[in-house]
Amino acid sequence: MNDLLHQAYDAETFRKQGHQLIDQMADYLKNMQQEPGIAVLPWQSPEDRLYSWEADYRQSPDENINRFWGVVMAQSMHIHHPKYVGHQVSPPLPVAALSGLVSAFLNNGMAVYEMGPVASVIERIVIKETAMSIGYSEAAGGFLTSGGTLSNLTALLAARQAKTGYASPRRDSWQQGTQQPLALLVSEEAHYCIDRAVRVMGWGEVGVIKVPVDEHFRMCSDQLEVYYQQAQAAGKQVIAVVGSACTTSTGSYDPLEAIAAFCKQRDLWFHVDGAHGAPAAFSIKYKHLVKGLAQADSVTIDYHKMMLTPALTTALLFKDEQTSYQTFSQQAAYLLSDQQGEWFNSGKRAFECTKRMMSIQVYAIMRTYGKQIFAQNVTYLYDLAQTFTQQIRQRNNFQLALPAQSNIVCFRYAPAHTATDKLSELNAQIRQAMVEDGEFYLVQTSLKGQLYLRTTLMNPFTTEAILAQLLDKVEKIGNDLIKSE
Numbered sequence: 282m283n284d285l286l287h288q289a290y291d292a293e294t295f296r297k298q299g300h301q302l303i304d305q306m307a308d309y310l311k312n313m314q315q316e317p318g319i320a321v322l323p324w325q326s327p328e329d330r331l332y333s334w335e336a337d338y339r340q341s342p343d344e345n346i347n348r349f350w351g352v353v354m355a356q357s358m359h360i361h362h363p364k365y366v367g368h369q370v371s372p373p374l375p376v377a378a379l380s381g382l383v384s385a386f387l388n389n390g391m392a393v394y395e396m397g398p399v400a401s402v403i404e405r406i407v408i409k410e411t412a413m414s415i416g417y418s419e420a421a422g423g424f425l426t427s428g429g430t431l432s433n434l435t436a437l438l439a440a441r442q443a444k445t446g447y448a449s450p451r452r453d454s455w456q457q458g459t460q461q462p463l464a465l466l467v468s469e470e471a472h473y474c475i476d477r478a479v480r481v482m483g484w485g486e487v488g489v490i491k492v493p494v495d496e497h498f499r500m501c502s503d504q505l506e507v508y509y510q511q512a513q514a515a516g517k518q519v520i521a522v523v524g525s526a527c528t529t530s531t532g533s534y535d536p537l538e539a540i541a542a543f544c545k546q547r548d549l550w551f552h553v554d555g556a557h558g559a560p561a562a563f564s565i566k567y568k569h570l571v572k573g574l575a576q577a578d579s580v581t582i583d584y585h586k587m588m589l590t591p592a593l594t595t596a597l598l599f600k601d602e603q604t605s606y607q608t609f610s611q612q613a614a615y616l617l618s619d620q621q622g623e624w625f626n627s628g629k630r631a632f633e634c635t636k637r638m639m640s641i642q643v644y645a646i647m648r649t650y651g652k653q654i655f656a657q658n659v660t661y662l663y664d665l666a667q668t669f670t671q672q673i674r675q676r677n678n679f680q681l682a683l684p685a686q687s688n689i690v691c692f693r694y695a696p697a698h699t700a701t702d703k704l705s706e707l708n709a710q711i712r713q714a715m716v717e718d719g720e721f722y723l724v725q726t727s728l729k730g731q732l733y734l735r736t737t738l739m740n741p742f743t744t745e746a747i748l749a750q751l752l753d754k755v756e757k758i759g760n761d762l763i764k765s766e
C-alpha cells in the first residue's frame with residue numbers, strides 16, 4: 282500500500298477528527314436549541330456560493346477536515362433551528378444520526394443477508410413494530426427503502442403484479458409487458474411522485490386519473506365510482522386507488538375508510554401514501570386521522586419526516602406480506618414459491634440492490650426511548666399546528682387557507698384594502714424576502730390558483746412564542762413591501 286492510502290486510513294487520525302467532529306456537532310445542537318441569533322438559512326445566491334467553494338477547492342489538498350466540516354455546518358440549512366418551518370424533514374435525533382455514521386462506516390450493503398446480517402434482522406423488527414403500530418396484523422410485513430418516492434413506485438409495481446400478474450398469468454405485466462391500458466385513481470392533491478411512478482410504468486398521462494378534492498383538500502371519495510366507470514368505458518383497467526395520508530401541500534388526510542370500502546367492492550389495490558402523515562397512528566390523540574389505514578394493501582411511511590431519523594429512511598409495508606415477494610420475480614411469480622418468506626434477503630423485494638443500513642437508525646431510537654417518542658413528537662407538533670391556526674385566526678390581516686389537519690399550516694398575509702388578485706404576488710414577495718432575511722425558513726404553495734405561505738412544524742423546539750414572532754415578521758415585511766410600492 283502506498284503512503285497516501287496508509288495515511289488516509291490511519292486510526293489515530295480518525296479518532297482525533299471524530300472526537301472533534303462530535304464536539305462541533307454537539308456545540309451546533311446546543312446553539313440551535315438556545316434560539317440562536319443566526320439565520321436558519323445563511324442566504325447566498327447559487328452563483329456566489331459556487332464561486333466561494335471553487336476558491337476553497339483551490340486550497341486543496343488540505344488536511345484540516347474539521348475546518349471544512351465546520352464551514353459546511355455553518356452554511357447549510359439548519360434543520361435543528363427552532364425557526365425552521367419549511368419542508369417536511371425531521372431534525373434527526375442524535376442517536377439516529379450517530380447510527381447513520383455507523384452505517385456509513387460499516388457499509389454493509391444489505392442486498393443479501395450475508396452482506397448485512399445485523400441490519401437485516403433489525404430491519405425485520407423495525408418493520409414488524411411499525412406494522413403493528415399502524416394496526417396491521419401478524420401477516421403484515423415489508424422492508425425499508427430509500428425514500429417515499431421509491432417506496433410508492435415499488436408499491437404500485439406490487440399492485441400491478443397482484444392485479445395483472447399472478448392473478449391472471451396471461452396478462453402478467455412483468456413477463457409479457459403491459460397488455461392493456463392500466464390506470465389508478467388518486468386525488469388531484471397527491472404528491473407528484475405518484476404521477477411520475479405511473480409514467481415510469483409506461484401507463485402515460487392517461488394512467489393517472491385525478492379525483493377532485495373537497496374544500497379541505499381531501500379526496501371526494503364519493504366521486505370514485507364515477508371516475509372508475511368513465512375509465513372502464515374508455516377501455517382502461519383500473520387496478521388501484523392511492524390515498525394520501527396526508528397530502529404534502531396542505532397536510533390533508535383523505536377519507537381512508539371510504540376509499541378502502543370502494544377498493545374492496547371493486548377488487549382494487551389500496552395503497553396509502555403515508556410518507557408524511559401515517560405516523561399519526563402512533564398518537565392516541567391523532568390516530569383517528571388515519572382510520573382505515575390498516576385496510577390498505579400497502580402503506581408508505583417516511584421515518585425521516587415525522588419519525589426523527591436522517592433521510593432517506595422509509596418503510597414500505599404490506600398488509601399481506603406474501604404480496605411483496607412477487608413484485609420483482611425474475612421468473613413467473615405464480616410458479617415461484619422458493620422466494621417466499623426470504624425476508625432476510627433485502628434485494629429480492631426492495632428496488633435497490635445495495636442500500637444503507639437504515640434500519641439501525643430507527644432501531645436506535647426505539648431501543649433507546651421506546652415507540653412513545655414517536656407519539657410524543659406527532660402529538661406535540663400537531664397540537665402546535667392547532668395553536669398556530671388560532672394565532673393566525675386572531676390576526677386581522679391574515680387568512681388561513683384551511684383548518685390544519687396535521688402539522689402543515691398554510692396561510693397568507695391579506696391586509697384590508699389589498700385587492701385579492703394582488704395577494705399571490707404580495708405573498709410570493711414576502712416569502713422571497715423572508716428567505717433572504719434568513720431569520721425564519723418557510724415555503725410556499727399554490728392552492729386553487731392562489732399562492733399561500735406554507736409552514737410545516739417539524740421541530741419540538743419550535744414554540745407558540747416563536748410562531749408569534751414569525752407572524753410579526755411576515756406582517757412587517759408585508760407592510761414594508763406595500764409601502765414601497
Ligand SMILES: *Cc1c(COP(=O)(O)O)cnc(C)c1O
Pocket residue numbers: 369427428429430431472474525526527528529554555556557583593595
Ligand atoms: C415527502 C412525500 C413524498 C416523497 O417522499 P421522499 O421520501 O421525499 O421521496 C411522497 N408522498 C408524500 C405524501 C410526501 O409527503
